Amino acid sequence: MTWLDNTLFLPVIILFITGSALTLMRPQPRSMYVLAVQYIAVSWLASTSLPAAGVAAKLVTGLLVCVIFYIGIRQIGDNLLRGDDHLLSANLPFSIIALLLVTVASVSVARSNLFAQFDIRIEASVGALFLIAASLLNLGLGTDQLRIGIGLLTFVSGAELIYGFIEPALALVALLAMVHLGIVLVFSYIISIQTRYPMTENRDP
Amino acid sequence: MSAGLIIFVFTFIYASLCLVLRHQRMASALTAAIGAGSIAAFVLLVPFDEAFLFGEISIKFASEWIILGRMFSLSANVRPLIGFLYLAGAFLLPAAWLVNANRFFPSVALLILAIVAASLMVDPFVFAAVFIELAALGAVFVLVTQQHPRSTGATRMLILYTFAMVSILFTGSLLEVAGITSATPVLAMRVTFILGFGFAILMTVPPFHLWLPKSAEESDPYILVFVLVILQTAGFFFLLRFLDSYVWLREQTLIYDGIRIAGIITTILAVLLSASQRDVKKLMAYALLVDLGVILIAIGSGTEDAFRLALDLSAVRVIALGVFALGLSYLCNSDRLASQMRGVGYKMPFSAAAFLVGLLSVAGTPLTAGFPGRWSLLTEVLHADKLAAGTVLFSMVGLGMLVIRWAAILFGRRDGDEIIAVSKEPRIFLLGGILLLLILGLFPQLVFPWVENVASGLANLFL
Numbered sequence: 001m002t003w004l005d006n007t008l009f010l011p012v013i014i015l016f017i018t019g020s021a022l023t024l025m026r027p028q029p030r031s032m033y034v035l036a037v038q039y040i041a042v043s044w045l046a047s048t049s050l051p052a053a054g055v056a057a058k059l060v061t062g063l064l065v066c067v068i069f070y071i072g073i074r075q076i077g078d079n080l081l082r083g084d085d086h087l088l089s090a091n092l093p094f095s096i097i098a099l100l101l102v103t104v105a106s107v108s109v110a111r112s113n114l115f116a117q118f119d120i121r122i123e124a125s126v127g128a129l130f131l132i133a134a135s136l137l138n139l140g141l142g143t144d145q146l147r148i149g150i151g152l153l154t155f156v157s158g159a160e161l162i163y164g165f166i167e168p169a170l171a172l173v174a175l176l177a178m179v180h181l182g183i184v185l186v187f188s189y190i191i192s193i194q195t196r197y198p199m200t201e202n203r204d205p
Numbered sequence: 206m207s208a209g210l211i212i213f214v215f216t217f218i219y220a221s222l223c224l225v226l227r228h229q230r231m232a233s234a235l236t237a238a239i240g241a242g243s244i245a246a247f248v249l250l251v252p253f254d255e256a257f258l259f260g261e262i263s264i265k266f267a268s269e270w271i272i273l274g275r276m277f278s279l280s281a282n283v284r285p286l287i288g289f290l291y292l293a294g295a296f297l298l299p300a301a302w303l304v305n306a307n308r309f310f311p312s313v314a315l316l317i318l319a320i321v322a323a324s325l326m327v328d329p330f331v332f333a334a335v336f337i338e339l340a341a342l343g344a345v346f347v348l349v350t351q352q353h354p355r356s357t358g359a360t361r362m363l364i365l366y367t368f369a370m371v372s373i374l375f376t377g378s379l380l381e382v383a384g385i386t387s388a389t390p391v392l393a394m395r396v397t398f399i400l401g402f403g404f405a406i407l408m409t410v411p412p413f414h415l416w417l418p419k420s421a422e423e424s425d426p427y428i429l430v431f432v433l434v435i436l437q438t439a440g441f442f443f444l445l446r447f448l449d450s451y452v453w454l455r456e457q458t459l460i461y462d463g464i465r466i467a468g469i470i471t472t473i474l475a476v477l478l479s480a481s482q483r484d485v486k487k488l489m490a491y492a493l494l495v496d497l498g499v500i501l502i503a504i505g506s507g508t509e510d511a512f513r514l515a516l517d518l519s520a521v522r523v524i525a526l527g528v529f530a531l532g533l534s535y536l537c538n539s540d541r542l543a544s545q546m547r548g549v550g551y552k553m554p555f556s557a558a559a560f561l562v563g564l565l566s567v568a569g570t571p572l573t574a575g576f577p578g579r580w581s582l583l584t585e586v587l588h589a590d591k592l593a594a595g596t597v598l599f600s601m602v603g604l605g606m607l608v609i610r611w612a613a614i615l616f617g618r619r620d621g622d623e624i625i626a627v628s629k630e631p632r633i634f635l636l637g638g639i640l641l642l643l644i645l646g647l648f649p650q651l652v653f654p655w656v657e658n659v660a661s662g663l664a665n666l667f668l
Contacts, residue, residue, distance in 0.1 A: 118378075118382065139364060145356065145360065148360055148364070152363070152364060152367055155367060155368075155371075156367060156371070159371040159374075159375075163371075163374060163375070163378070166375075166378040166382060167374075167378055169274065169275070170273055170274065171272075171273040171274055171275040171332075172332065172335075174273055175332065175335045175336075175339075176335065178335075178339060179335060179338055179339065179342070179367075179370070182338075182339055182342035182343075183342065183363075183367075185342075186342050186345045186346070186363065189345070189346060189349070190345070190349055190356045190359075190360070193349055193350070193351060193354045193356075194354050194356065196351070197351045197354045
């Protein structure tokens with residue numbers, strides 16, 4: 001699909017926007033829309049390395065992840081949903097500066113010959129490294145389970161994007177899809193447990 | 206019929222059975238243990254790739270199973286490793302109903318065992334990293350429960366295991382695609398570094414141990430020991446397979462030096478930190494690290510005998526840590542801080558005894574199961590590396606003194622409190638565990654010869 005190849009800068013821009021949004025926004029149900037767009041952009045970029053079946057599997061998994069996470073978050077209840085009024089993180093200036101730094105760093109690394117052994121397209125390596133850097137920022141800034149979950153999913157997406165050029169096997173796509181689903185189930189479960197049971201210890205089984 | 210498929214199908218059947226029996230906690234735990242034991246027997250005893258008669262029916266199990274173009278192989282070199290893991294599960298699962306665990310624990314534990322078994326079967330073996338990540342994901346479901354809803358430790362573990370998965374996957378691909386040998390030193394150094402990072406996480410080497418004390422605080426000790434034993438053993442076997450598969454890796458003395466130094470640092474740090482703990486659950490976390498450090502010293506010695514000793518230590522730790530954590534799980538039902546636990550030993554004598562004897566075995570004290578392995582390691586490394594030998598001795602003395610300290614706390618003051626009644630079954634488990642540790646201390650030959658040969662299929666390491 002040549003037209004896809006010629007417009008590969010688009011998903012990279014989308015990744016920059018979604019990655020930044022997920023870092024700067026307060027984690028909330030509407031973050032899942034952003035995450036879904038991010039998965040679409042990742043699948044678009046992955047089309048340069050993976051067969052069509054692999055790309056489709058990645059896209060379906062990503063959208064499924066967003067749906068599961070959304071349902072999981074809705075269980076949190078009123079407290080977090082009221083937080084929807086506050087769209088952005090509390091420590092916004094710091095987050096913006098940190099994001100700018102990791103963006104510059106990821107673009108610089110992508111332009112170096114770090115992946116010289118593998119035939120990786122520059123768009124994919126820029127997008128992937130930005131996702132990894134943004135996810136590390138999310139994991140570093142995050143204390144709540146939702147942000148950490150989003151951070152981990154973003155990290156795996158970024159790593160997977162590069163890894164697709166090295167090992168484009170369908171089996172690996174399937175395994176990593178299971179990792180995505182596992183992560184979202186785990187975090188939905190944790191959120192659900194912590195919502196339903198107070199943080200006390202040694203309750204009787 | 207494929208043997209791999211049979212393992213997964215039976216694991217699923219047993220896990221479903223445990224799920225059905227979840228309200229009868231003893232039945233559920235025993236079913237899981239019987240399931241793990243029977244799968245271990247199948248893996249270890251049944252011949253593969255040759256027909257045999259079962260009654261009048263001729264049966265043949267294929268050792269290979271192909272799914273999505275990838276092979277799951279039960280070759281001769283991984284069968285004992287899988288058998289070992291299932292046996293570890295079979296040993297730890299029967300007591301699961303006695304502790305403050307989730308009702309779903311036996312089911313999830315069986316699934317974790319199956320995923321770890323898959324990590325050993327998958328070809329190319331570098332994909333094992335993804336399966337270990339999946340096992341870690343499963344572990345979160347048993348660490349964070351309605352009884353223990355706090356999740357900082359489990360989340361940290363998951364983050365670290367995800368980093369490990371990615372780094373090991375990349376390293377494996379670099380090894381396959383870039384053709385790294387000793388003739389490409391720069392690339393080899395880069396790979397060694399990334400690989401070391403991945404395995405340091407899998408083996409919980411400091412500073413990647415940070416999830417462990419937090420999880421110890423937040424989860425039931427027995428469940429944490431199950432998770433740690435299974436995941437660390439999977440990481441250890443994975444490391445052995447890496448060393449077995451790549452000549453340049455095996456021949457680099459730097460790798461072994463690095464592992465040994467990591468072991469020395471881990472041991473010393475963990476002994477010092479465990480000595481400074483007032484919280485008995487954190488003490489357990491650091492005792493686990495001491496044990497790991499000693500195993501790393503054994504691996505880092507780089508000789509075949511030392512690898513066998515590492516396997517011995519891995520087997521003994523299943524029993525020692527199981528008894529230790531079971532005792533601790535009961536003790537923690539009262540209090541956790543040293544200042545609050547004075548005299549608790551009089552109220553819960555069996556639990557206190559299991560806790561202390563388990564810790565004695567982890568320390569490698571004479572007459573306990575931990576002693577033969579530690580002593581053999583000491584004699585093995587004494588001439589090659591005095592610092593490593595000194596560290597092993599330090600761990601034995603340090604943890605031994607901790608046992609005295611905690612015995613003094615637990616039996617320090619009797620203020621007339623009544624003994625907390627423990628029913629017959631827990632008493633049997635606690636006493637049985639203590640006796641087993643003492644018997645294995647006196648007769649190590651009951652277990653050691655088999656365990657030493659568990660990895661003998663890795664022909665390049667075990668010549």
